[in-house]
Amino acid sequence: MVEIGQDDSIRVQIRPDPFSAFEALECWAGAAAASAVFLGRVRPQTLDGEPLQALELQHYPGLCERQLLQLAREQLQHHGAIRALVVHRVGTLLPGELIVLVAVEADRRGCAQRCCSDLLEALKHQAPFWKREWFSGQGTWLSGNTPL
Amino acid sequence: MVEIGQDDSIRVQIRPDPFSAFEALECWAGAAAASAVFLGRVRPQTLDGEPLQALELQHYPGLCERQLLQLAREQLQHHGAIRALVVHRVGTLLPGELIVLVAVEADRRGCAQRCCSDLLEALKHQAPFWKREWFSGQGTWLSGNTPL
Amino acid sequence: MIWTLEPHQSVLASVLRVLLFASLRDRAGWEERSIPVSEAGLTAAQVWDQLELGPLESVCVAVNQELVRSDQPLRAGDELAFLPPFTGG
Amino acid sequence: MIWTLEPHQSVLASVLRVLLFASLRDRAGWEERSIPVSEAGLTAAQVWDQLELGPLESVCVAVNQELVRSDQPLRAGDELAFLPPFTGG
Numbered sequence: 001m002v003e004i005g006q007d008d009s010i011r012v013q014i015r016p017d018p019f020s021a022f023e024a025l026e027c028w029a030g031a032a033a034a035s036a037v038f039l040g041r042v043r044p045q046t047l048d049g050e051p052l053q054a055l056e057l058q059h060y061p062g063l064c065e066r067q068l069l070q071l072a073r074e075q076l077q078h079h080g081a082i083r084a085l086v087v088h089r090v091g092t093l094l095p096g097e098l099i100v101l102v103a104v105e106a107d108r109r110g111c112a113q114r115c116c117s118d119l120l121e122a123l124k125h126q127a128p129f130w131k132r133e134w135f136s137g138q139g140t141w142l143s144g145n146t147p148l
Numbered sequence: 149m150v151e152i153g154q155d156d157s158i159r160v161q162i163r164p165d166p167f168s169a170f171e172a173l174e175c176w177a178g179a180a181a182a183s184a185v186f187l188g189r190v191r192p193q194t195l196d197g198e199p200l201q202a203l204e205l206q207h208y209p210g211l212c213e214r215q216l217l218q219l220a221r222e223q224l225q226h227h228g229a230i231r232a233l234v235v236h237r238v239g240t241l242l243p244g245e246l247i248v249l250v251a252v253e254a255d256r257r258g259c260a261q262r263c264c265s266d267l268l269e270a271l272k273h274q275a276p277f278w279k280r281e282w283f284s285g286q287g288t289w290l291s292g293n294t295p296l
Numbered sequence: 297m298i299w300t301l302e303p304h305q306s307v308l309a310s311v312l313r314v315l316l317f318a319s320l321r322d323r324a325g326w327e328e329r330s331i332p333v334s335e336a337g338l339t340a341a342q343v344w345d346q347l348e349l350g351p352l353e354s355v356c357v358a359v360n361q362e363l364v365r366s367d368q369p370l371r372a373g374d375e376l377a378f379l380p381p382f383t384g385g
Numbered sequence: 386m387i388w389t390l391e392p393h394q395s396v397l398a399s400v401l402r403v404l405l406f407a408s409l410r411d412r413a414g415w416e417e418r419s420i421p422v423s424e425a426g427l428t429a430a431q432v433w434d435q436l437e438l439g440p441l442e443s444v445c446v447a448v449n450q451e452l453v454r455s456d457q458p459l460r461a462g463d464e465l466a467f468l469p470p471f472t473g474g
Contacts, residue, residue, distance in 0.1 A: 021177075022170035029169075029187075031244035037185035038257065039177075040474060057473065058407055060466060063450040088473065096179035100474050109186065110296035113265050120257065120474060128447075129473020130407035141408040142472040148258035188385060205384065206318055208377060211361040236384065248385050268385060276358075277384020278318035289319040290383040 004065050009076065012068045013087045014059065021087075021101050028085045032105035036116035044095040046133045047142065053134040055093045060128035071122040079115035081106035086123065121148070152213050157224065160216045161235045162207060169235075169249050176233045180253035184264035192243040194281045195290065201282040203241045208276035219270040227263035229254035234271065269296070312370055314343065315377040323349055333372045340376055341366040347378075354381055401459055403432065404466040412438055422461045429465055430455040436467075443470055 005011040011028060021039050029035065042055045072084040087101040102120045106112035124145050131142045153159040159176060169187050177183065190203045220232040235249040250268045254260035272293050279290045311330040321327050324347065331343065340357040344366065356379040357366045370376060400419040410416050413436065420432065429446040433455065445468040446455045459465060 020174075022174045025173075026168075026170045031189055031192075033189055033191045035185075035187040035189075037183075037187070038261065039183040039185070040257065041179055041181055041183075043181045043255075044179075059473070060404075060406055060447070060450075060468065063447055063452075063466070066450065067452070107191075108294070108296070109188065109268065113186065113261070117261050124474035125471060127473055128406065128445075128468050128471055130469065131472045132407070141411070141469070143408075144470060145472055145474065146256070148256070207384070208315075208317055208358070208361075208379065211358055211363075211377070214361065215363070272385035273382060275384055276317065276356075276379050276382055278380065279383045280318070289322070289380070291319075292381060293383055293385070 034109040034112040036112040056132040081115040182260040184260040204280040229263040
């Protein structure tokens with residue numbers, strides 16, 4: 001697992017193995033008035049509706065961690081939120097496994113929710129991760145994100 | 149603890165004692181592609197900025213549980229989400245303690261996030277809970293919610 | 297003017313249970329009372345006026361644990377609750 | 386046309402490391418190559434054209450692990466990466 005964070009306000013983890021969202025949150029959670037969390041899991045089907053064998057997640061080590069840190073920093077500042085946690089899987093994932101966890105703490109609920117949602121979108125569109133669906137022994141790289 | 153839920157899709161808990169959000173989530177979580185969670189905690193200050201001794205939460209037993217169930221049902225349907233969990237504290241809470249947990253599972257991230265946020269607002273404005281701030285031995289009932 | 301029955305006087309068939317919550321309890325000095333249903337078609341708004349606790353606006357009304365309009369007619373045996381603005385979550 | 390150096394031929398001072406990811410790896414049949422910096426002012430877009438992997442649009446460029454414009458001049462020793470559209474999260 002690669003973990004980075006310039007200070008206590010941002011924690012970024014890239015994990016090659018399955019993880020528990022609840023353990024990750026429990027280790028990280030502070031006492032802020034508002035926390036918003038998003039969890040994304042592998043769907044059981046491919047985009048074409050076929051049964052998914054596995055989802056492969058590739059990333060660009062180095063750039064990816066730095067980019068996540070930068071995106072989290074920008075979003076915290078933009079929304080006036082306090083702390084952010086980003087955990088992202090790489091490697092081979094099975095249906096139902098966690099892909100991503102984004103958590104944001106703030107003093108107000110609206111700010112925490114908007115920051116969490118915007119950080120998730122930023123991560124999906126601006127961090128160097130790539131998904132490949134495996135079905136029937138064939139791998140297909142996805143060409144874009146699922147719709148919001 | 150009072151727990152109700154007409155089927156597997158909605159779980160509502162009113163709890164008189166401190167609870168762990170992460171245990172509650174771990175017991176409840178399914179394998180949906182998208183989960184959005186909100187956690188609200190007691191602030192260390194009163195609305196007037198004084199150090200808070202405790203936050204008292206009163207509710208109307210019976211109506212409250214039924215109302216939460218109804219609000220969750222409406223919001224799941226409105227957003228096309230799959231499952232909802234609402235856990236709400238009552239009694240005397242200390243600064244930093246969890247007041248509320250709202251979690252929603254859906255097939256799409258936008259849907260999960262919007263449903264979680266709308267269910268939280270519905271709960272704040274339409275469920276019979278009341279907060280009283282204690283400072284310096286004096287209790288003051290709040291007259292409205294904190295801004296979004 | 298408020299008619300109050302002591303517990304030993306309760307005649308369930310002809311009284312309402314009235315519940316107050318939160319700041320309304322403090323204002324009234326009580327949480328629960330039984331009051332006689334003195335007339336057919338009595339409404340929550342009329343009971344509220346008898347309680348002399350200020351204007352009804354921003355107070356919600358529940359009858360038998362269901363939120364209702366304040367002009368809904370009441371029946372003997374009903375549980376009537378007056379609820380100040382909600383501040384949960 | 387692509388110039389490739391075998392590891393024993395590497396002259397770090399005068400080559401670029403070029404990295405491909407995801408679908409670009411499949412398309413090219415390789416993940417990483419060293420190519421000589423043949424001219425001053427060489428840009429990522431010019432290297433891309435040499436690779437003959439299709440149009441550059443929708444491909445992001447990173448130099449030394451920083452996202453940059455494709456017309457940024459390269460220097461010997463740079464790590465140049467071509468990144469297809471991101472699909473994480």
